[in-house]
Amino acid sequence: MEAPRQTPAYRLIVTLGVAGFLSGLIIVSVYEWTRPKILAHQAESLRKAVLEVLPAAKTMRPLVEVDGAWRIAPEGGATAGAGTAGAESGSGDGASGSSTSAAADGADDGAAGGKEAAPGERAFAGFDDSGSLVGFAFEAEGGGFQDVIRLIYGFDPKAREIVGMRILESRETPGLGDKIYKDPKFVHGFDALAVDPEIVLVKGAGSGKENEVHAITGATISSRAVVEILRTSRAHWDDATPQDTSMDRTRVSEKEEVQGGS
Amino acid sequence: MTTTGSDLVLQSPPFDSARLTTPKLMQEVTLATVPVLLAAVWFFGITALFIVAAACAGAMGAEWLFGQRTATGRRGATLGDGTALLTGVLMGLTLPPTIPLWMAFVGGLVGIGIGKLVWGGLGGNIFNPALVGRAFLQAAFPTALTTWRASGGADTLFHVDKGAFAIPFASSGVDAVTTATALSRMKFDAEFLPWLDLLRGNVAGSLGETSAGILILCGIWMGVRRLYDWRVPVTILVTVAVLGQIFHFVSPEKYPDALFMLFSGGLLYGAVFMATDPATSPTAPRGALIFGAGIGVLVVLIRLFGGLPEGVMYAILLMNATTPLIERVTQPRIFGR
Amino acid sequence: MAAEAKSPDRLYQEFTKGIWKENPIFVQVLGMCPMLAVTNTAINALAMGAATAFVLIGSSFLVSLLRKFVPKEVRISTYIVIIATFVTAADFLLQATVPDIHRELGAFISLIVVNCLILGRQEAFASRNSVGYAVVDAIGMGIGFALALFMLGSAREILGFGSFFGHPLFGPNYEPWVVMILPPGGFLMLGMILLVMNWFQQRKSRSRETMEKAA
Numbered sequence: 115m116e117a118p119r120q121t122p123a124y125r126l127i128v129t130l131g132v133a134g135f136l137s138g139l140i141i142v143s144v145y146e147w148t149r150p151k152i153l154a155h156q157a158e159s160l161r162k163a164v165l166e167v168l169p170a171a172k173t174m175r176p177l178v179e180v181d182g183a184w185r186i187a188p189e190g191g192a193t194a195g196a197g198t199a200g201a202e203s204g205s206g207d208g209a210s211g212s213s214t215s216a217a218a219d220g221a222d223d224g225a226a227g228g229k230e231a232a233p234g235e236r237a238f239a240g241f242d243d244s245g246s247l248v249g250f251a252f253e254a255e256g257g258g259f260q261d262v263i264r265l266i267y268g269f270d271p272k273a274r275e276i277v278g279m280r281i282l283e284s285r286e287t288p289g290l291g292d293k294i295y296k297d298p299k300f301v302h303g304f305d306a307l308a309v310d311p312e313i314v315l316v317k318g319a320g321s322g323k324e325n326e327v328h329a330i331t332g333a334t335i336s337s338r339a340v341v342e343i344l345r346t347s348r349a350h351w352d353d354a355t356p357q358d359t360s361m362d363r364t365r366v367s368e369k370e371e372v373q374g375g376s
Numbered sequence: 377m378t379t380t381g382s383d384l385v386l387q388s389p390p391f392d393s394a395r396l397t398t399p400k401l402m403q404e405v406t407l408a409t410v411p412v413l414l415a416a417v418w419f420f421g422i423t424a425l426f427i428v429a430a431a432c433a434g435a436m437g438a439e440w441l442f443g444q445r446t447a448t449g450r451r452g453a454t455l456g457d458g459t460a461l462l463t464g465v466l467m468g469l470t471l472p473p474t475i476p477l478w479m480a481f482v483g484g485l486v487g488i489g490i491g492k493l494v495w496g497g498l499g500g501n502i503f504n505p506a507l508v509g510r511a512f513l514q515a516a517f518p519t520a521l522t523t524w525r526a527s528g529g530a531d532t533l534f535h536v537d538k539g540a541f542a543i544p545f546a547s548s549g550v551d552a553v554t555t556a557t558a559l560s561r562m563k564f565d566a567e568f569l570p571w572l573d574l575l576r577g578n579v580a581g582s583l584g585e586t587s588a589g590i591l592i593l594c595g596i597w598m599g600v601r602r603l604y605d606w607r608v609p610v611t612i613l614v615t616v617a618v619l620g621q622i623f624h625f626v627s628p629e630k631y632p633d634a635l636f637m638l639f640s641g642g643l644l645y646g647a648v649f650m651a652t653d654p655a656t657s658p659t660a661p662r663g664a665l666i667f668g669a670g671i672g673v674l675v676v677l678i679r680l681f682g683g684l685p686e687g688v689m690y691a692i693l694l695m696n697a698t699t700p701l702i703e704r705v706t707q708p709r710i711f712g713r
Numbered sequence: 714m715a716a717e718a719k720s721p722d723r724l725y726q727e728f729t730k731g732i733w734k735e736n737p738i739f740v741q742v743l744g745m746c747p748m749l750a751v752t753n754t755a756i757n758a759l760a761m762g763a764a765t766a767f768v769l770i771g772s773s774f775l776v777s778l779l780r781k782f783v784p785k786e787v788r789i790s791t792y793i794v795i796i797a798t799f800v801t802a803a804d805f806l807l808q809a810t811v812p813d814i815h816r817e818l819g820a821f822i823s824l825i826v827v828n829c830l831i832l833g834r835q836e837a838f839a840s841r842n843s844v845g846y847a848v849v850d851a852i853g854m855g856i857g858f859a860l861a862l863f864m865l866g867s868a869r870e871i872l873g874f875g876s877f878f879g880h881p882l883f884g885p886n887y888e889p890w891v892v893m894i895l896p897p898g899g900f901l902m903l904g905m906i907l908l909v910m911n912w913f914q915q916r917k918s919r920s921r922e923t924m925e926k927a928a
Contacts, residue, residue, distance in 0.1 A: 121785075129783055140802060144806065148808065
């Protein structure tokens with residue numbers, strides 16, 4: 115704006131410094147103000163997804179890794195469940211635990227803390243009203259026709275069945291590949307799907323066995339991708355699912371269930 | 377535009393008047409599609425005729441509505457040259473037999489409207505209008521454009537698909553018994569149909585593409601009548617056959633042989649009727665060779681390594697885009713410069 | 714430049730030019746990246762338009778306020794810092810209030826930073842005009858941008874999903890025009906709208922010509 119004369123360097127530095135400072139101030143205050151709400155939303159949508167793929171479950175707790183073994187996080191620790199997730203995680207503390215580094219916050223009740231898996235391969239245990247274990251929910255991801263497909267599925271270790279599946283994220287072709295979450299026939303094909311000896315994808319009528327998934331006409335690749343993701347995830351978790359839930363004294367019966375099932 | 381320039385001979389005047397004018401060329405090519413249309417009716421029933429008619433109605437409607445006016449201001453000055461009709465027929469024949477009629481109509485409308493007229497009308501377009509219409513339909517209604525029905529014969533001649541008469545903007549609503557095409561069975565099930573069936577045409581596929589035998593005959597007739605530059609289809613077919621056979625030698629259980637590659641899908645139809653469009657293919661002989669080879673390579677790449685089972689349409693459209701460039705490179709130099 | 718009187722007439726002009734005569738999308742053809750990517754539904758388009766308008770108004774205000782203090786050597790960097798601040802704030806605000814829409818818009822919220830419309834207004838207008846005009850100009854441009862996105866978004870949603878603001882319009886049998894919700898659909902729809910606008914413009918100027926000839 116002024117005459118074309120060299121501006122001293124200190125003025126340039128001061129200007130940018132002041133701009134950076136002001137900008138930082140604004141961003142930090144907005145961040146502090148909105149963070150609890152954002153975390154609450156994230157926890158809530160995760161809880162919804164888990165409870166959706168485990169229809170019998172009412173509450174949930176994440177699985178955490180302690181000394182290389184997977185266990186169910188102790189109650190009262192990091193949990194996104196417990197019915198009133200919104201209010202509870204509004205405090206910021208509970209919510210941060212559920213979405214990032216689980217049990218760390220809740221470790222003060224004496225139980226050993228653990229590490230939750232990275233987003234994308236997290237696992238959760240679901241409990242019904244009476245507090246007994248009804249199954250596990252696993253996040254899983256893998257390559258689809260276009261891009262990575264992320265999904266979550268519920269697994270009943272007693273019946274050795276997948277009891278529900280929901281696609282969390284996919285970019286499959288609209289009209290064809292996106293039927294993996296838009297076609298109710300395909301989605302409900304995972305409501306009672308046996309995993310033994312292994313999940314197979316069939317075209318056409320199939321033979322009516324319980325471990326069969328019917329491929330979507332015109333979206334064979336996307337259907338195959340979903341089955342492949344489930345198979346890989348099963349192979350990974352089948353040995354790793356917690357055998358010992360003794361961290362919680364009230365869950366003795368459920369411990370037997372898990373062991374009897376696998 | 378009026379001649380295909382396959383016999384460029386330098387001569388001094390006087391000249392005789394050209395044998396072919398645009399309307400006449402269009403008429404003869406349209407005539408050449410009649411056997412294909414009849415085959416389509418034989419294999420897929422009378423519905424085929426309705427679909428092609430709907431596509432023509434869309435194409436000619438667009439030409440009438442948005443095309444040039446006559447000197448007196450009446451609409452439809454360019455309808456008479458027959459290009460809109462031909463575009464409609466050619467596009468209609470690329471559609472699957474289960475498509476609702478209104479979609480065929482929209483395809484014709486888009487093909488002429490967006491594929492031709494916005495570029496300034498006949499000769500101004502870069503892309504083949506019929507393929508633009510089909511590409512739009514493929515992108516807009518992927519399910520309807522990939523739902524195939526098994527072919528029939530005399531017994532199903534007067535069978536009319538209920539889905540064809542779905543009200544505009546509604547899906548066909550009928551869960552037709554679908555069949556995979558030869559190419560998708562090759563791609564997803566590694567299963568190769570015998571080439572004799574492909575030659576006859578009693579396989580699933582788009583209306584006009586299934587009967588390889590009739591397409592070959594039409595192609596030869598058009599070549600003899602000099603309706604197109606024979607170099608284009610011949611280079612396409614030779615390239616596909618040679619490349620396909622090479623891959624077949626490398627891994628016979630994974631890749632089909634040359635005959636399957638030639639007779640399946642829309643290759644013959646595309647090579648004979650689509651790639652030869654004089655407005656969107658190079659005129660110089662050397663250019664025609666480059667153009668045809670490019671299409672052939674792209675077809676093989678898309679079919680064997682791409683995500684889609686068939687790639688003739690995209691291969692031709694892509695090479696259409698390179699036509700101005702090819703023309704520039706292959707333009708014969710003026711003597712003395 | 715600073716001592717100009719605020720005439721209501723000029724205020725009105727600066728306000729309306731962004732909405733019609735210099736519409737960022739339809740006339741200046743700026744900000745194509747968000748236009749193509751997020752106008753697949755009316756609500757996404759509206760959210761994107763609102764976020765962009767928020768950033769534009771905020772940055773125009775600050776840039777105009779600071780225009781005397783910022784040396785011209787670092788003006789672009791300063792503008793970018795200011796714009797980025799508002800974009801980050803908008804990102805957090807959307808995430809906190811409408812998480813579903815935020816998920817749909819994804820990375821395109823952060824990409825408002827590089828929307829040439831915003832930097833363009835700072836360089837061409839806010840840095841040369843007083844705060845009042847700058848803000849009015851930003852409001853006009855923001856509304857024009859949001860309206861254009863909304864138009865595209867509505868048309869694409871109606872064709873591509875058969876719904877408007879998520880409410881189905883045509884019943885279960887509607888066959889969606891899938892291409893309309895993909896980026897090519899954005900190009901096609903924009904082209905068609907421009908076609909219609911130019912056609913009207915031509916007709917108007919032609920009828921004006923014939924009137925002048927007759928007179």
